[in-house]
Amino acid sequence: MTYQNIKGTFDVLPDAARDHSSPVPSSDEWIAAEAKIRAVMTAYRFGEIRTPIIEPTELIARGVGELTDIVSKEMFAFTRGDTNYVMRPEVTAPVVRAYLQHNLGQGGPQKLYYIGPCFRAERPQKGRYRQFHQFGAEVLGAVSPSADVEIISLMISVYSAMGLSDFRLRINSLGDESSRPAYKAALQDYLRPHYEKLSETSRSRLEANPLRILDTKDPGEKALLENAPRISEFLGDESKRHFDDVRQMLDDLGIAFVEDPFLVRGLDYYTRTAFELESDKVGAQSALAGGGRYDLLATELGAKDSVPAVGFAAGFERLFLALAEEQISLSVRKLPDLFFVARGERAHNWVVAHARQLRDRGVAVDLDLLERSVKAQMREANRQAARFVAVVGEDELLSGELVFRNMSTGEELQLSTDHVVEEFCSMAL
């Protein structure tokens, strides 16, 4: 073993080369998944944005939040000269950066989607990698609850388009600047008397970021939180109406959801609507996708005017786990239309030239590159499940007739060497 991929990363191989015992899907499956995602995004009229993999560390630190786990301990960051770079751990902050940088707000609300890798220095486990892959969408410049619903609807549509049904939408409202401070204080007041019962991490969060305590998995803390004040009781009129509207519209669309007053998200920038799509069949990482509204992020990043925005992010690795659980295969295996078997150098030259002509017309043609025996070439054609095989040797070049065998039926037919390209195209395409 010379070198191998870095911990928490993986190679994506074509279906034919893939080790089928590996949990990593083939590139054919990735391509198929991405195509389905793009089709849904396009139908919802979202346009693709591609931002760099590396961003200024400051952008992520400010945008995602210094106190988050992502920024405090999971960034792949480095310095060159006097610039600090980070491998992006998520894409929302970069999208907002691009929106502000290019003044995209001038053109009205922007509907953007992205597909690409992200990086977090966590210990890998099922459904979690150090280089992982996200797709997501953002609506920027729209305050209306319709934008929240547009995003949630889009997200659900993607999973439905995949053929998935075993998931659950959880939603909550985290309030806004007017309601959150009061709720924070109330929660702190409630928890302080129970300080002794709190875990170490929860204790440190009590003052810095008490909302994060809400999503604890600790049974004792969960029980304690049962009687804690609920944020819904603290929502201002506007946030309350916003949340009501979102729920009403989801109902109208027939999108099922459950309210979860303990749903908070680990990133600092969320306000009002927060949601998560979860599956209970993908191991400990049950969150397939998540998102919410983040009306404060743009100003946090230095914008003069606030930019109301809402979005979701989803993990490819978890999507594939869910697909495997529901035994859904996306990949459409592309088989060769024709395998040319060549015998001898003159025949090989003929085959190379005619394979090229066919390929230029979109026919999938393969041929032997190892100067193997006819038998070995036939075996290769069979292995690849080629639809047709034609053997080309001196005899065929002299007679001007080629035999094309249908490999599944065994039927054979003759085509003239002078017109193979046209005739095969009309037959096979």
Added chain:
RNA sequence: GUGACCGUAGCUCAGUCGGUUAGAGCGCCAGGUUGUGGCCCUGGAGGUCGGGGGUUCAAAUCCCCUCGGUCACCCCA
């Protein structure tokens, strides 16, 4: 970052109490068929037993370290 379990051929795995030449199935290559796939038969290639150190007459096997993998915690996609 913490914990548990696991590293033997390309893949899945066997290998007894430490014992002399490390095996099987699948896959791959070749031949049986001097130019015809799948099935069958025969043969072949392929291993620093993850790496390093130690104990021992002797280590895949025991001990230490290290690297890697898996799952979980934390947290998130």
